[in-house]
Amino acid sequence: MFLALLGTSVLVFFMIHMIPGDPALLIAGIEAGPEVVEQLRRDLGLDQPLYKQYWSFLIGALHGDFGTSIRMRVPVLEEILERLPYTLAIALGGTILATLFGITTGVIAAVNHNRLGDGLVMVIALLAASTPSYWLGLMLMLVFSLSLGWFPSIGIRTPAHYVLPIVTLAGQSGGIISRMTRSAMLDVLGQDYVRAARARGQRESVVIVRHALKNALIPVLSIVGLRFGNLLAGTVLVESVFAIPGVGRLLVDAVLWRDYPMIQGTMLFVAGVFVVVNTATDLLYGVVDPRIRVGAT
Amino acid sequence: MKSQALSRFRRNKVAVASGMVITGFVVMAIFAPWLAPFGPLEQDLTNNYARPSLENPLGTDELGRDTLSRLLYGSRVSLGIAVSSVIIGVFVGAVLGLVAAYSGGVVDSVIMRVMDVMLALPGILLGIAIVVVLGNGVINTVIAVAVFSVPTFARLVRGSALAVLQLDYIMASRGLGASGVRIVLAHVVPNSLTPLIVQSTLQLGVAILIASGLSFLGLGVQPPNPEWGAMLSKGRELVRSTPVAAFAPGMAITVLVLSFSLLGDGLRDALDPKLKHR
Numbered sequence: 001m002f003l004a005l006l007g008t009s010v011l012v013f014f015m016i017h018m019i020p021g022d023p024a025l026l027i028a029g030i031e032a033g034p035e036v037v038e039q040l041r042r043d044l045g046l047d048q049p050l051y052k053q054y055w056s057f058l059i060g061a062l063h064g065d066f067g068t069s070i071r072m073r074v075p076v077l078e079e080i081l082e083r084l085p086y087t088l089a090i091a092l093g094g095t096i097l098a099t100l101f102g103i104t105t106g107v108i109a110a111v112n113h114n115r116l117g118d119g120l121v122m123v124i125a126l127l128a129a130s131t132p133s134y135w136l137g138l139m140l141m142l143v144f145s146l147s148l149g150w151f152p153s154i155g156i157r158t159p160a161h162y163v164l165p166i167v168t169l170a171g172q173s174g175g176i177i178s179r180m181t182r183s184a185m186l187d188v189l190g191q192d193y194v195r196a197a198r199a200r201g202q203r204e205s206v207v208i209v210r211h212a213l214k215n216a217l218i219p220v221l222s223i224v225g226l227r228f229g230n231l232l233a234g235t236v237l238v239e240s241v242f243a244i245p246g247v248g249r250l251l252v253d254a255v256l257w258r259d260y261p262m263i264q265g266t267m268l269f270v271a272g273v274f275v276v277v278n279t280a281t282d283l284l285y286g287v288v289d290p291r292i293r294v295g296a297t
Numbered sequence: 298m299k300s301q302a303l304s305r306f307r308r309n310k311v312a313v314a315s316g317m318v319i320t321g322f323v324v325m326a327i328f329a330p331w332l333a334p335f336g337p338l339e340q341d342l343t344n345n346y347a348r349p350s351l352e353n354p355l356g357t358d359e360l361g362r363d364t365l366s367r368l369l370y371g372s373r374v375s376l377g378i379a380v381s382s383v384i385i386g387v388f389v390g391a392v393l394g395l396v397a398a399y400s401g402g403v404v405d406s407v408i409m410r411v412m413d414v415m416l417a418l419p420g421i422l423l424g425i426a427i428v429v430v431l432g433n434g435v436i437n438t439v440i441a442v443a444v445f446s447v448p449t450f451a452r453l454v455r456g457s458a459l460a461v462l463q464l465d466y467i468m469a470s471r472g473l474g475a476s477g478v479r480i481v482l483a484h485v486v487p488n489s490l491t492p493l494i495v496q497s498t499l500q501l502g503v504a505i506l507i508a509s510g511l512s513f514l515g516l517g518v519q520p521p522n523p524e525w526g527a528m529l530s531k532g533r534e535l536v537r538s539t540p541v542a543a544f545a546p547g548m549a550i551t552v553l554v555l556s557f558s559l560l561g562d563g564l565r566d567a568l569d570p571k572l573k574h575r
Contacts, residue, residue, distance in 0.1 A: 007414030130555040135547025233419030
């Protein structure tokens, strides 16, 4: 995880520095005289060798200093933290909904293997996994807020505002988790101990929930962890659709405005959370399944 | 062996149907100028946000451009980006994977660690990062999606190359004096082909999703280019005024992406029955 985080920081840092153009010139504006630009360059440390710049960027980032936004003239981290609650709420809500949907439908499909229920669930899951989230968002908005008026369409003021973005975000992952659960359940249902449980005369519901699902959940769990990171990145699209002032929207605006410190900060922040969550999932995997221990081999 | 795979594929109705759908989109892309009633950039400001009619079966957008025509021309852009980015991704990924597998040691670790870092970033984020560096536009969108595809293919090719390289006949061929390049090209590449074909098909769908997502955000293909994602960038206004015009491009993306993933699954089952999933 440490390596991945370090690699990400190198990637983000050098990516920004590969951009043609002089950030000092950009900040100072076109009318600024050469001495002003030179001064700014010194202040920003841009006259230092690249590895020194990277070092101070890294040390700063570790201390929570991501620099100052060029456009908004506020510390990058402050702005991120201010917008984070919206993004986190949607991403968490989306993950929970996708997991509930995925596991329920996946189990239904596996239990009804090769029957109508299975086919139906798989069609829905595949459709959900193939639909672009921003378009799903627009269509949900069309049906549930513009036509039926059940939910507000844009903004994020009341709890009702969260419903459509969360459903939108959950769609793709819900489909993926559903397929995953189904195949894990099918694997487990063919195992001897499930047959043994049935032979002992256990009720079918007990067999499915206690014997099969419990074991099928292990691979599913790792997918859920991976999906959370993807959902976090997916907020970039969903926040644009629903005009939510979250971190995703912040990143897109920063790119459109060429606000480099902000791009660097948000990118590193989202990627960092993504990497940390994935590692946490790996560790949790070991807790749930004692056969797997990270670093044991 | 090939004919067996073909007959297995033919029996899979879903895969055949998705292959036909994709062919349909390709035909649409090629013959767009003949099929489309209007040009993709033809504006009619007196007829903007028009509801579907005989003249504009899918309505018009904010500048009075015919949605159906733009959709038809858009298949060129979307398919073109997906295909070219996946080809680049396969090529670069395969070269990196082969070099890593054949060299081993430090070269292998360095290449694969870099791939790991790239895989550690969510696709859309990596795409945005590349667009930040290169700027937007069609070519840069292709590059962004290609870079995103590289690590997947590098891993895949490295994996199957490693599996092949340790087989006895490679040792025999080396003993007969075959050069490294010859071993890789004559033995490793053909043996990695099946998973590569399957993964490329699946990746085409992913590429379409990422490219259209970038364009929707205004970071990929720029308006007035009729890319499907870019057509939706004015989404909210479009949904309010001409729902059909907002519905059509997304539906096209969904159907195409779905077809690619079903075709990929079908190809896997047909080409490699051992991997058959239920």
